Amino acid sequence: MSINQPNAPFVGTIEKSPKISLIGTLAMLVEAPGDFDLVQQGRIWALADAVSSWPNVQEAVIGVTNVMLVFEQPPADIGMLSASIVELWHRVPSRKADGKLIEIPVVYGGELGFDLPAVASRAGLSERAVIRIHSEGEYTVCAVASSPGFGYLHGLDPRIYMPRKSVPSLNMRAGSVTIGGMQTGVAVLTSPNGWNAIGWASVAMFDPQREQPSLMLPGDRVRFRIDRIEL
Amino acid sequence: MIEILTSPAFNTIQDLGRRGARRFGVSTSGAMDPVALAAGNALLGNDDNAAGIEIQTFPFRLRFQTDVAFALTGADHDATLAGSAVRPWWCMQAKAGDVLAVTAPRRGARVYATFGGGIDVPRVLGSRSTHLRGGFGGLEGRTLQAGDVVPIGRSPLRSDGRFDFGVAPPDVAITGAAPADDRVLRIRVMRAGEYDLFSEAMQAAFWSTTWKISARSDRGGYRLTGGKLTLDAPVEMRSHGVVAGVVQVPPGGEPIIQMSDANTAGGYPKMAAVIEADLWRLGQAAPGSFIAFSEVSYQDAVAAMDPVNDYLAKLRATADLYRAL
Numbered sequence: 402m403s404i405n406q407p408n409a410p411f412v413g414t415i416e417k418s419p420k421i422s423l424i425g426t427l428a429m430l431v432e433a434p435g436d437f438d439l440v441q442q443g444r445i446w447a448l449a450d451a452v453s454s455w456p457n458v459q460e461a462v463i464g465v466t467n468v469m470l471v472f473e474q475p476p477a478d479i480g481m482l483s484a485s486i487v488e489l490w491h492r493v494p495s496r497k498a499d500g501k502l503i504e505i506p507v508v509y510g511g512e513l514g515f516d517l518p519a520v521a522s523r524a525g526l527s528e529r530a531v532i533r534i535h536s537e538g539e540y541t542v543c544a545v546a547s548s549p550g551f552g553y554l555h556g557l558d559p560r561i562y563m564p565r566k567s568v569p570s571l572n573m574r575a576g577s578v579t580i581g582g583m584q585t586g587v588a589v590l591t592s593p594n595g596w597n598a599i600g601w602a603s604v605a606m607f608d609p610q611r612e613q614p615s616l617m618l619p620g621d622r623v624r625f626r627i628d629r630i631e632l
Numbered sequence: 633m634i635e636i637l638t639s640p641a642f643n644t645i646q647d648l649g650r651r652g653a654r655r656f657g658v659s660t661s662g663a664m665d666p667v668a669l670a671a672g673n674a675l676l677g678n679d680d681n682a683a684g685i686e687i688q689t690f691p692f693r694l695r696f697q698t699d700v701a702f703a704l705t706g707a708d709h710d711a712t713l714a715g716s717a718v719r720p721w722w723c724m725q726a727k728a729g730d731v732l733a734v735t736a737p738r739r740g741a742r743v744y745a746t747f748g749g750g751i752d753v754p755r756v757l758g759s760r761s762t763h764l765r766g767g768f769g770g771l772e773g774r775t776l777q778a779g780d781v782v783p784i785g786r787s788p789l790r791s792d793g794r795f796d797f798g799v800a801p802p803d804v805a806i807t808g809a810a811p812a813d814d815r816v817l818r819i820r821v822m823r824a825g826e827y828d829l830f831s832e833a834m835q836a837a838f839w840s841t842t843w844k845i846s847a848r849s850d851r852g853g854y855r856l857t858g859g860k861l862t863l864d865a866p867v868e869m870r871s872h873g874v875v876a877g878v879v880q881v882p883p884g885g886e887p888i889i890q891m892s893d894a895n896t897a898g899g900y901p902k903m904a905a906v907i908e909a910d911l912w913r914l915g916q917a918a919p920g921s922f923i924a925f926s927e928v929s930y931q932d933a934v935a936a937m938d939p940v941n942d943y944l945a946k947l948r949a950t951a952d953l954y955r956a957l
Contacts, residue, residue: 422902423905424877424878425824425933426908427875428873428875428905432870432872459652460655461655462654463655463873464871465870465871466870468873469654469873469875471875475933479930545655546654546871546896546897547657547871547896547897548895549658549765550656553871589657590765590766590767609658609756609757609763609766614653614656614658615656
């Protein structure tokens with residue numbers, strides 16, 4: 402018997418244990434219970450660190466309060482593996498956001514920060530106030546996903562939340578500093594993008610030639626510094 | 633070296649994919665039909681993972697600048713070398729100056745050209761596969777175009793070794809892999825995390841619908857049409873890792889199957905996941921064709937890889953033996 406099957410003992414239904422489900426035979430998703438917070442995210446980081454060295458685990462892919470294990474071969478005993486993960490989840494101490502501090506100088510506004518007026522208007526603030534709020538925050542890299550080197554940053558001030566666009570901007574430049582819903586980020590690739598550009602940074606976020614290609618890693622902290630303001 | 637003469641669009645250098653870099657946001661890329669790529673490599677005595685050309689738009693033509701052994705595998709197609717017919721699932725020795733021409737397949741979507749010694753572009757993050765979105769891997773991170781010169785590695789075999797032989801393709805050789813109904817490809821899946829959130833009626837619709845692979849399908853993913861799967865109450869999902877084969881259901885209700893170039897993250901309810909033993913067959917399903925899903929258990933999904941692995945192992949053993957004769 403296996404999980405994702407009728408009548409299987411669904412490991413994730415025990416209170417406060419993670420939900421565990423399979424995505425085919427070579428991937429297993431472990432989702433933390435409860436609401437999003439940095440403590441749960443820290444437990445996910447710690448869990449990912451630990452299981453990465455387990456035999457047959459090709460990698461642990463961190464998401465937002467979840468981690469996907471990718472296997473070299475289909476695990477022989479899914480039930481046993483799930484139980485080990487649940488046991489580890491309850492035992493492992495949450496990791497703090499103890500990564501490196503990344504400082505990103507931003508040219509706010511101007512040609513590449515073309516959505517700044519719309520963000521200010523929605524917030525009922527001046528453009529300068531939006532810039533001040535964004536640049537005074539300290540952000541945590543929850544996960545790196547979606548595009549090569551793209552960090553999901555937590556810590557945006559709710560006053561400057563801005564929903565994603567229903568029609569993406571075509572060819573938003575790599576390096577665009579953006580707000581999407583309750584998150585902020587730095588676009589890594591020049592491509593269509595539904596987030597709102599408020600500035601631009603000339604920081605190399607991703608270099609595939611390096612063994613560790615991503616500047617941002619889960620647990621890192623990010624500060625945006627005002628390099629220049631163009632209004 | 634080989635020179636690309638004609639390559640309409642979206643033909644790329646691929647190996648079996650980039651492993652272990654999803655955690656940096658890097659999708660795996662890699663051949664959509666890994667069995668065909670591995671088979672072509674086995675015919676030539678290459679490592680399974682050697683890079684070849686994935687041809688998905690036609691006609692495709694290249695010129696050999698040196699004597700090179702090559703194989704054509706994947707979709708059922710017509711090809712010529714220096715004007716003479718070359719059969720699919722066959723390996724041959726080309727002479728410098730020979731032109732290889734491949735025309736659109738009769739059945740299937742992708743043809744793989746492999747070369748003795750493999751395509752020798754630099755490995756990036758451990759793989760030669762082209763990552764188009766990121767602009768790295770393969771040849772300068774882009775699709776092939778006329779005038780490109782592609783380096784070929786040194787073959788592990790003697791150049792006077794025997795070529796000019798072929799094998800039965802896997803959909804013929806593996807019992808049960810050939811579609812019973814030629815117009816509907818049956819794809820085996822396992823249930824995934826949010827299957828139980830769908831009503832019984834929606835679950836039944838998922839299994840009973842003949843889904844069409846829409847024109848808006850590519851190496852990133854297949855969008856399916858033919859029905860809508862909706863939830864009684866919308867579910868808020870947090871962004872999480874996904875792998876090729878996952879069947880997600882966005883709010884519109886039309887499922888999407890993530891494929892080789894898919895984003896590393898997903899956030900839609902997951903209905904099912906295509907098993908590894910059928911992912912290569914799905915990789916040969918063209919836009920406009922039809923598929924239907926059937927359910928297998930975890931154990932059956934694991935066991936379903938045995939015939940695929942046996943096929944490749946036998947093919948390699950036979951090719952090695954034949955060349956040694």
